[in-house]
Amino acid sequence: MTTVPQVTLNNGVRIPQLGFGVFQIPDDETAAAVGTALEAGYRSIDTAAVYGNEQGVGRALASSGIPREELFVTTKLWNDDQGYDETLRAFDTSLEKLGLDHVDLYLVHWPLPARDRYLDTWRAMEKIHADGRARAVGVSNFQPAHLTRLLENTGVVPAVNQIELHPRLQQRELRAFHTEHGITTEAWSPLAQGALLRDPAVTAIAQAHGRTPAQVILRWHLQIGNVVIPKSVTPERIRQNIDVFDFSLSDEDVAAITPLDDGTRTGPDPDTLN
Known part of the structure; x- marks a missing residue:
């Protein structure tokens, strides 16, 4: 079983650097997939309200026999639930489905700039964090302008920004912003939904x-x-996918991957999704 290194977030909470995502896995298949992942050594599981499989994740965690303190569970607030009171209600629903009394990371799934509710949403996230029901709070798919507005108008810096990121969308500007402000970069669609697996350089x-x-x-x-x-x-x-800690890429390998960045997205553009 592989042991995964951990990254320390800006509030001192530690997250495994490699976790298991359950996007598009049907709820009735989720428990088996998560169970396999836990057996392989994954301890970080990433789900979301909109995935419809929080209950499957909860079943796998409950039956794993792994102590809760050894697990890192992330879920996300869906777009229809943005707003202060709505966020608090949606979080309660997610906790109930997961069968947990807290999560390790709770994320705002999308900024939805035209709806302009993410500041009120973030204030609810701050309360959830202050109440100890989420050990860390963060965002997903936020661009520098969205993050800047949060930083200027609220009191808690997001611990994480989970964004689409892979060799075809390397997000250098956004990663630099994260580094400047102490926000951890987390990559979703890290393999570009398989599109990179036949690339000659790779x-x-x-x-x-x-x-x-x-x-x-x-x-x-x-x-x-x-x-x-x-x-x-x-x-x-x-x-x-977890057996990646006993080898390293050379500088030449990394340099060969760098030119693959052509800005291609597999998912929506955060500036236009509403």
Whole structure:
């Protein structure tokens, strides 16, 4: 079983640098997938209200026998629940579905700038954190302008910004903003939904190291400092994706991946999604 290094967030809470994502896994398949991940050594599980599988995650955690303090559980507030009171109600619902009395990280899923509710939403997140029901709070898909507005108008700096990030969308400007303000970068869609697994530069590096293309890309994320949450329902791939801590990419390998950045998104643009 692999032991995953941890990253210290800006409030002192520690998060495993590599976790398991459950996006698009049906609830009735989630418990089995999470169970496989836990057996392989994952201790960080990332879900969201909109995924519809918080209950499946909860079932897997409850049956794992792993002490709660060894687990790191993240869930996210969905767009329809933004607003102060709505956020508090939605959080209660997520906790109930997960079967937990607290989560380790609670995220605002999207900024939705045209709705302009994320400041009130964030104030509710601050209360959830102050009450000890989320050990850390953060955001997802926030751009520098959204983050700047939060920092100027609220009291708690987000611990994490979970964003689409992979070699085709390397997010240098946003990562630099995170570093400047003590926000941890967490990558969703780290493999660009599989689009990078046949890229010649990636496959050449994989062949040289005797690794899979996915392992090469995940190793790239780790070496540039990202927290990363790959998702799979295939047991072999779940185990392969965490087996990335006994090799390193060379400077030349990283340099070969850098030119792949062409700004391609697999998901929505945070500036226009409302």
